[in-house]
Amino acid sequence: MPTRRHLLTAALPGAALLLGACAGGSLPPVHWVRLPAEAPGPAAAPAPAVPGVWQLMAPVQLPGHLDRDALLVPQGAAGLQGLGGARWAEPLRDAVPRLLRQDLEREFGAPVWSAPLPPGVLPTRQLRVELGAFDVAADRRGVLLAARWSLADAKGGARPAIFDARFTTPAAGVDANDLAIAHRQALADLARRIADSARAG
Numbered sequence: 001m002p003t004r005r006h007l008l009t010a011a012l013p014g015a016a017l018l019l020g021a022c023a024g025g026s027l028p029p030v031h032w033v034r035l036p037a038e039a040p041g042p043a044a045a046p047a048p049a050v051p052g053v054w055q056l057m058a059p060v061q062l063p064g065h066l067d068r069d070a071l072l073v074p075q076g077a078a079g080l081q082g083l084g085g086a087r088w089a090e091p092l093r094d095a096v097p098r099l100l101r102q103d104l105e106r107e108f109g110a111p112v113w114s115a116p117l118p119p120g121v122l123p124t125r126q127l128r129v130e131l132g133a134f135d136v137a138a139d140r141r142g143v144l145l146a147a148r149w150s151l152a153d154a155k156g157g158a159r160p161a162i163f164d165a166r167f168t169t170p171a172a173g174v175d176a177n178d179l180a181i182a183h184r185q186a187l188a189d190l191a192r193r194i195a196d197s198a199r200a201g
Contacts, residue, residue: 028085033071033180035095039103039188040181049109050198055123055154056104056114060097061130067093071176073136083136086176092134096187100129103191108198123154127194133166134186136179142170143182147190151201163197165190 065072069091070082088095097114104112104127113121133146145167152160169189171182 030085030087031176032087032089033176034089035092035099035180035184035187037099037102039185041185041188044192046109047107047195048199050107050195052125052198053121053123054104054108054110054112054125054127054198055117056097056101056112057126057128058097058115059093060100062093062096062134063131066134067091071136071179073140073179074138083176083179096131096134099184100187100191103188104194107191107195125198126152126154127198128152128160129190129194134183137168140174140179142168143179143186144168145186145190147193149194149197151198161197161201163194165193 065080069087071086071088072080073083075081101112101114112127113123117123127149129147129149131145131147133144135144136142137144146165148162148164150160150162152158167186167189169182169186171178
């Protein structure tokens with residue numbers, strides 16, 4: 001009659017084959033990407049400064065599916081999947097507000113403040129931004145950005161002016177680096193549109 005030791009020994013080859021199969025289907029190595037500090041496009045000609053002392057209000061809203069480190073690409077009509085082993089090195093919920101404010105300062109020609117405000121800084125105008133989409137386009141050759149923003153008097157009174165935009169920023173290629181750079185350029189394009197709406201108002 002087989003003993004427990006014999007049964008365990010007989011099971012070992014099967015277990016080894018199973019582990020080997022799992023190892024053969026190992027995940028691809030992680031490739032970390034980030035939104036560059038500066039937008040990649042050529043510097044635009046200086047535009048007239050936007051009047052007022054501006055505050056970018058927190059939070060800058062992002063779609064919930066972007067609250068993860070995978071770089072997501074479309075799959076089918078409604079699906080999403082991670083692009084290989086590509087991962088965001090910094091959460092988009094942190095990178096987007098920081099870089100958008102930096103781009104706004106360049107476009108506005110003046111500081112754009114965020115809380116907590118330094119002593120003595122009293123904003124006269126407030127900006128709120130919500131991204132409805134910040135996704136790799138369906139053909140994976142660009143980034144679709146949809147945004148809604150409001151410009152308001154910091155003291156209240158008049159109703160805020162509300163704007164929206166939806167556009168696609170092309171990518172140089174379809175790999176993770178090209179798509180990360182396209183994300184960054186899309187933010188810079190959004191800042192330019194917001195500044196234009198503030199000048200017009």
